[in-house]
Amino acid sequence: MATKPGFPGLTSWLLQRLTGLFLVVGLFIHVNVIHFTTEARLIDFSSVTTRLAENPTGWGIFYVIFLFACIYHGLNGIWAIILDFKPGAGLLRFYLVALWLIGIFFSAYGLFGIFGLVRAGA
Amino acid sequence: MNIFKAIGGTYNEVRLNPNVGTWSFLLHRLSGILLAFYLFMHLIVIATSPGNAGAFDSRLAAVQTRLFHLLEIGLVGVIFFHMLNGLRILVADFFYLTRQHQKLLWIVVIIFIIIMAYATAVMLPKVFHREVTEVAQIVGGLR
Numbered sequence: 637m638a639t640k641p642g643f644p645g646l647t648s649w650l651l652q653r654l655t656g657l658f659l660v661v662g663l664f665i666h667v668n669v670i671h672f673t674t675e676a677r678l679i680d681f682s683s684v685t686t687r688l689a690e691n692p693t694g695w696g697i698f699y700v701i702f703l704f705a706c707i708y709h710g711l712n713g714i715w716a717i718i719l720d721f722k723p724g725a726g727l728l729r730f731y732l733v734a735l736w737l738i739g740i741f742f743s744a745y746g747l748f749g750i751f752g753l754v755r756a757g758a
Numbered sequence: 759m760n761i762f763k764a765i766g767g768t769y770n771e772v773r774l775n776p777n778v779g780t781w782s783f784l785l786h787r788l789s790g791i792l793l794a795f796y797l798f799m800h801l802i803v804i805a806t807s808p809g810n811a812g813a814f815d816s817r818l819a820a821v822q823t824r825l826f827h828l829l830e831i832g833l834v835g836v837i838f839f840h841m842l843n844g845l846r847i848l849v850a851d852f853f854y855l856t857r858q859h860q861k862l863l864w865i866v867v868i869i870f871i872i873i874m875a876y877a878t879a880v881m882l883p884k885v886f887h888r889e890v891t892e893v894a895q896i897v898g899g900l901r
Contacts, residue, residue, distance in 0.1 A: 653851070656844050663837060671834060672880050679818055681811040710794035717787055721764045742801055749805020756809050 648712055655709040662702045685757030696754045703746040711735045778860050782843055789840040796833065827884045834877045842866040842873075 669687070670679065688695045718731050772780055803821060807813035846862045849855055855862065 653848050656848065660841055660845065663841060667834060667837065671830060672877070679822065681814040681818075684814075706797055710790070710797050713790045714794055717791070721767070738798075742798055745805050746801050749801065749808045752805070752808025756811075 648715070652709060652712050652716070655705040655712075658701070658705045659709060662698070662705065665698070666702065681756070684753060687757075688754050689757035692754045692758050696750060699750045699754075700747065703750065704743065707739050707743055707746070711739050778863055782846075782863055786840060786843050786847075789836045789843075792836055793840055796836075824885050827881065831878060831881050831885075834881065835874055838870055838873050838877075842870050 715731070715735055718728070723731065768784065772784060803817055806817060843863075843866055846859070846866050850859050850862060
């Protein structure tokens with residue numbers, strides 16, 4: 637089944653790896669800026685918005701892609717764990733809907749945060 | 759799906775196959791669940807009131823205590839373990855190195871130790887750091 641073209645499991649398998657690769661780069665940037673640099677000494681509204689104001693478009697695009705990659709990778713990973721335990725069809729549908737709702741909610745919430753902070757720094 | 763059955767099944771898997779691959783599989787899953795949970799908590803802290811400096815600062819101040827700075831070192835450890843082990847899985851998948859997965863794990867362990875040594879050296883001072891004003895208040899109180 638895995639070799640059938642367009643098999644949905646194959647797409648999510650590949651996307652899990654592609655988002656994972658992006659997260660390697662994204663997390664090195666994010667962890668370096670937040671935890672390994674002097675800004676990390678005290679993170680506040682001023683330090684965050686000042687950094688974002690240096691390149692609002694660049695940081696904005698980076699954080700939007702980073703947000704979607706994180707949410708997809710996290711929820712798809714949980715989905716893979718759920719599949720491993722072979723739940724019944726009804727329960728599987730429930731988990732799928734729940735994960736989609738969580739993903740949509742936090743994507744919207746994250747976008748609200750990113751655009752709010754970028755706009756505040758501009 | 760019964761959660762107790764799931765935990766029992768995982769326990770049996772580790773008990774019956776206590777090898778490097780099983781442990782890295784289990785740790786990858788546990789670290790992944792932890793990071794997914796952290797991601798949503800992180801979004802709630804950061805993305806709530808992004809246009810209000812006072813509310814944003816008070817929310818961030820609550821998670822910038824010594825305890826949280828200490829926990830951040832653990833967080834960075836979980837992130838880099840999951841990242842490096844994920845890269846190992848990716849390399850094994852795409853470069854047909856499944857049979858070399860144990861050797862790859864030792865490479866992961868070495869890189870992880872180097873990164874964590876650096877992370878601890880950079881982040882540990884923050885745990886014991888006192889703001890200048892805080893030190894001045896203590897000194898003033900002693901006089």
